[in-house]
Amino acid sequence: MSKKACVFLAPGAEEMEFVISVDVLRRGDVNVTVAGLPSNATVKCSRQVNIVPDCSLAEAALKGPYDLLVLPGGLGGAQALAKSDEVGKLLKEQESSGRLIAAICAAPTALKAHEIGIGKSITSYPSVELQLTEGGKYSYKQDKVVVDGNIITSRGPGTAFEFALKLVDLLNGKEKAIEVAKAMLLTY
Template sequence: MWISGFRAVTRALKDNKFTLKSYFKVTSFCKYSNTCNMAKKALVFLGPGAEEMEFVISVDVLRRGGINVLVAGLPDANIIKCSRDVNIKPDIGISEATSQGPYDVIVLPGGLGGSKAMAESSLVGELLKQQESSGKWIAAICAAPTALKAHGIAIGKTVTSYPAMKAQMEDGGKYNYKEDNVVVDGNIITSRGPGTAFEFGLTIVDKLVGKDKASEVAKAMLLCY
């Protein structure tokens, strides 16, 4: 079916003719091939005091990977001052994020202030619970896994975080803890900090688009993956 569909696509494009028969062959081809898949969609939270390296690197790598990224600001779409006084303008406010989904991945950058804002936001909690119940990806880096804990997300999973957050993540026995740069358990991706942000972003690209694409993005940035 794949070969037949591919021939139908190329022939129809060459002849500039799309019959009903070729239409069904094309749609069958798209069903079984990644070639016609729509781009994946990511939602990235941005709260006051977010770690700007983790935020920017994650968004940059995902967009290089062909993923559509939407940035939701907490509490709204006004300019956010990050942890090192870098100002970033979100695309939308958090209240608008529910109507823009579904998302293939929700990403939580770290930074103490940003993580606290995410942990205290009921809207963030609702979005994360919907994402988890649908089995879609959730990714958190640095201090942001503490926001997952605050909302009861990924209970029983193996996670990592910024080293200073280890005791908080282990407290209560809700998580297994590892000190790897990036940890993937089921639909949960966690990472350690600014120095692991590239690997974090590339792992998300790998899981959403494929390892070949992640390797291609890494090579273009002179990184190994």
């Protein structure tokens, strides 16, 4: 049975983190649904690239549960994810079931806003480190990709391939991640 992932797409999302995550997961034989916030309308990302989601967040929720939820970064996108009650509900259900949650760049701030992964080790884009360490809810690391149980976090655009390959590894095994990396002329 194919693994399923839902990647959230909110206005202001970081294009590279979003596209690399979706692309690498699909290359890794993961069935990916792109869920638009708040609807399935075209989303303008942080560098003015327009992307059309597969469906709205509400429609995506009906297709769950997912093996993995992915939150791309970008300050505007992360803020939209942090403010969304629907995203919070999906994250809480995902966490309580022990399924995977991944966030890159500024998106770990949405995890904090929804109180996801409390007490775990995380990383993020450097500019939001203080926001994440305030209150002592997380153990902060500066590694490119941090995995702590079912929570996976990463630093930013330059770590997006490592992040996405780690997600393939966690869902479909290290051999599959190596195969995908090799086809893209990357090392994993």
